[in-house]
Amino acid sequence: MKTKVIMGMLTLLLVGGGYWGLSAAEQLTSDGVTIASNNSSENPPKEYTEPIIDDWEGLQVSVQWEKQDKISSQRFLIGINNHAVDVDNFDFLQNVRVQLDNKEIPVKVQVLEKNGSGHHSSAELQVESPEFTKATAGSIMTLSVSNVYDTPTRNFMWKFK
Structure with a gap:
């Protein structure tokens, strides 16, 4: 029994x-969320974006694109989470790059808000570039976050509608 x-x-x-x-x-x-364990993440095209999560060697980076009506100025929420290293001093201004159709574009990055401490940090960024106005339906925008401890650059991609 x-x-x-x-x-x-x-x-x-x-x-x-x-x-x-x-x-x-x-x-x-x-x-619509893609969780990737390599150097790039991709999100299917839609009107708004869910966070894209890239988890590499226990250090997770997530990015959410908050599309703005003024095309030359876009907002992103970036989060860094882990249980091993302190990310308080991560410099969001120096470690974010943007590409449009695989070509790096000049951007002005401003931290609107920064939260968290220790193993968890997040920031809301405003990214401005006149190059955004050149995006057409099908254009691919890539936001790269580099120098997150000793892990590879994280690439987050979206397709313009």
């Missing part, structure tokens, strides 16, 4: 775990 109960419980755990895993994967797809 005990064997049947134990086998029944194990079966329930196995089926439940498989269902939970499939549900989590489906949710990521339906929310």
Whole structure:
């Protein structure tokens, strides 16, 4: 009798775990979020963007594009999270680059708000460039975040509609 109960419980755990895993994967797809473990992340085109999360060697960087009506000035929310290194001194101004259709463009970056401490830091950035006005439907914008401790540059990409 005990064997049947134990086998029944194990079966329930196995089926439940498989269902939970499939549900989590489906949710990521339906929310439009891409989690990447390499140097680049991509987000499907839409009117607004969900955060893109890039997790590399335990140091997670997430970026959300807050599209603005004034095309020459865009806003981004950037978060850095980990459980190993202090990221208080991360310089958002010096370590953010923008490309439009694989060509780096000159930008003026302003930190509007910075939060967090220790292992967790985030900032809302305003990024201005007259080059944004050259974007057409299908243009790819890449925001790169570099020098996050000793991990590779993180690239976050969006397609203009």
